Amino acid sequence: MDLIKLREIHAFNKSKKHRLLDNCFLYSCTVLTCTLFCSSPFWFPSLFHSMKLFLFVSLPKLCSLLLSPKFIFIVGNLIIVVLVGESKYFTSSSPSATDVYYDEYIDQKKSLQASSAGVGEKKEVKTEESYKEKQSKTCESMKERKDLEGEEFSLPTEELKKRADDFIARVNRQRMHEAWQAISVL
Structure with missing residues (x-):
């Protein structure tokens, strides 16, 4: 050794x-x-x-x-007051983030349509697969924006899910409207 x-x-x-x-x-x-x-x-x-x-x-x-029943009653009421205080009923009535994202999406879509019309490209009818891909991309970009926004973390998860669902529904309605316009032009 x-x-x-x-x-x-x-x-x-x-x-x-x-x-x-x-x-x-x-x-x-x-x-x-x-x-x-x-x-x-x-x-x-x-x-x-x-x-x-x-x-x-x-x-x-x-x-x-x-x-004792009185003590349990008081504690129960205190819990309810705290929960109501933290709920959405007493939050400010500022425009929701969903509306802001939707308006931003519409503005971006209009600018893309204006630039494509200036070049003279033809509009194509979207297939269902590309529709689902773009929907998932939109949902992912919305999640990234929420991650970047500091105030979105303070909202409850149920509220965030509801806002995301509302945004996706609006985007879907807008895309269906655009698809019908494209079909009616042809």
């Missing part, structure tokens, strides 16, 4: 002995503390009497108070 291996083995054995001593000291202190605590009623009869009074008289009274 080389010198490095011998030193590693010696250090390991030495640390093992120290751990054993540390554990022995810790266990000894624990046993001593428990013994002193358990024998304390004999040293301090007033402390023993106080503990007995607390455990057998005060604690049951406290439990009966916490389980």
Whole structure:
């Protein structure tokens, strides 16, 4: 064996002995503390009497108070007040993010149509597959925008799902309208 291996083995054995001593000291202190605590009623009869009074008289009274109908009624009403305060009923009536995203989508669509009309390209009727692909892309871009917006994280998940569904429905209606216009032009 080389010198490095011998030193590693010696250090390991030495640390093992120290751990054993540390554990022995810790266990000894624990046993001593428990013994002193358990024998304390004999040293301090007033402390023993106080503990007995607390455990057998005060604690049951406290439990009966916490389980009384009046206390439960008050706690229930406080919970309802907090939930209503955090709900959407008291939020500001600013325009929803869905409307903003929908308006942005319409503006972008109109600018694309204007640029394609200037070049002279023909409009093609969308197939169902491309329709679903664009719908998923729109949904993904909306999720990315929500991730970028700091205020959207403060809304509850149910509200976000509802807004996303509303946005997708509006986009679908707009696409159907555009498809009907394209068919009627042909």
